[in-house]
Amino acid sequence: MSSVTLSDVGLTYPDGTVGLSGIDLAIADGEFVALVGPSGSGKTTLLRAIAGFLRPTSGSIHLGDSLVADASTLVAPEKRELGMVFQQHAVWPHWSVERNIAYPLRLAGVPKVERRARVDEVMALVGLEGFEKRNPTTLSGGQRQRVALARAIVGRPRVLLLDEALSALDEPLRDKLRLELQTLTRSIGLTVVHVTHDRDEALALADRVVVLDAGRIQQVGTPPELVSSPVSPSVATFLSDATIFTGRLLADVFSAAGHECRVDAALLEGGGSDGDGSIAVLPEDVTLTPGAGAVVMSSLYGRGGNDVVVDWKGIAVRCRVSGRRPLVGESVDVRIARAMFYPSRLPAAADAHDRAAAGRLQG
Numbered sequence: 001m002s003s004v005t006l007s008d009v010g011l012t013y014p015d016g017t018v019g020l021s022g023i024d025l026a027i028a029d030g031e032f033v034a035l036v037g038p039s040g041s042g043k044t045t046l047l048r049a050i051a052g053f054l055r056p057t058s059g060s061i062h063l064g065d066s067l068v069a070d071a072s073t074l075v076a077p078e079k080r081e082l083g084m085v086f087q088q089h090a091v092w093p094h095w096s097v098e099r100n101i102a103y104p105l106r107l108a109g110v111p112k113v114e115r116r117a118r119v120d121e122v123m124a125l126v127g128l129e130g131f132e133k134r135n136p137t138t139l140s141g142g143q144r145q146r147v148a149l150a151r152a153i154v155g156r157p158r159v160l161l162l163d164e165a166l167s168a169l170d171e172p173l174r175d176k177l178r179l180e181l182q183t184l185t186r187s188i189g190l191t192v193v194h195v196t197h198d199r200d201e202a203l204a205l206a207d208r209v210v211v212l213d214a215g216r217i218q219q220v221g222t223p224p225e226l227v228s229s230p231v232s233p234s235v236a237t238f239l240s241d242a243t244i245f246t247g248r249l250l251a252d253v254f255s256a257a258g259h260e261c262r263v264d265a266a267l268l269e270g271g272g273s274d275g276d277g278s279i280a281v282l283p284e285d286v287t288l289t290p291g292a293g294a295v296v297m298s299s300l301y302g303r304g305g306n307d308v309v310v311d312w313k314g315i316a317v318r319c320r321v322s323g324r325r326p327l328v329g330e331s332v333d334v335r336i337a338r339a340m341f342y343p344s345r346l347p348a349a350a351d352a353h354d355r356a357a358a359g360r361l362q363g
């Protein structure tokens with residue numbers, strides 16, 4: 001087990017595409033970290049840089065105390081003692097399950113008796129007992145992914161790297177494997193870096209979540225921190241389906257193209273300064289009341305509340321509505337219980353975390 005430390009890591013591909021820039025991230029020994037972000041945000045690039053398949057063009061990477069990559073050092077992937085699982089389970093179809101899983105041990109020259117014992121142990125851990133002699137082509141997708149996982153952990157890696165490892169699986173199998181992945185990695189205290197485009201999966205599994213966009217870290221935090229205090233409108237939208245209004249805050253009133261809301265200044269954190277900016281409104285902070293100010297555009301049933309979008313004077317507002325499910329086409333009024341204000345011009349010294357000034361709005 002090992003910590004992972006990235007210091008000011010940048011990675012530009014040979015064709016000039018910027019994969020990563022200014023990545024500072026310290027993952028603690030035994031921590032489960034999820035990397036999320038839209039497609040193309042740099043998740044795979046970051047994982048492959050940790051794995052050693054890509055060399056950072058600036059900065060450094062440490063595993064535990066050992067430097068594995070910087071301008072003059074590049075430790076080969078097989079010397080980094082990592083386990084990896086990808087979306088496309090790269091198991092060898094012509095080898096038995098047990099031979100697939102034992103492969104890293106044979107590569108490392110582990111004697112046969114110990115190999116047997118370790119393979120049996122991980123097969124039990126991932127719930128594959130009895131499948132030793134099976135050919136991977138006769139397994140289900142979920143079982144093959146368990147083979148890949150077993151092979152990734154059999155060598156007792158310092159860090160387990162997962163790139164969309166569950167994304168190709170259908171529900172409810174994906175749900176089941178999420179639970180198993182957590183049980184398994186927590187029970188042996190593995191350090192895990194789990195890349196996924198699925199924000200719910202990231203929030204559900206991780207101790208801390210890293211939100212990437214355009215090769216940069218937007219925010220790092222625990223799931224409740226990210227959900228309740230997103231540092232920017234884009235993080236609020238990406239993680240929580242927040243609706244963004246762009247406009248101006250002036251003497252407690254936020255106005256955005258015909259939308260006026262009174263802001264209770266006493267509840268603005270961080271000295272919510274007047275001026276241009278945006279507010280982010282989370283779906284659960286919107287309530288719909290009888291009225292004629294907005295029209296229901298869609299209304300999807302959800303266990304935790306109906307997922308409703310209303311057209312409020314030209315802005316599509318996401319709402320989570322418990323109780324009666326509104327009908328498409330129904331007229332309603334929108335009330336906003338809480339919003340976060342993000343001034344568009346920041347004082348030079350402001351830290352990113354000061355950008356979010358939570359305020360209370362009354363529609």
Ligand code: ADP
Binds near residue numbers: 015038040045
């Ligand atoms: P993600 O995994 O978040 O979808 P990637 O890390 O794969 O994103 O890609 C990040 C960026 O780097 C994207 O703009 C992508 O097009 C680019 N990229 C990825 N691989 C290469 C490559 N081999 N050459 C040039 N650009 C690449």
Ligand code: MG
Binds near residue numbers: 043044045
């Ligand atoms: Mg990727």
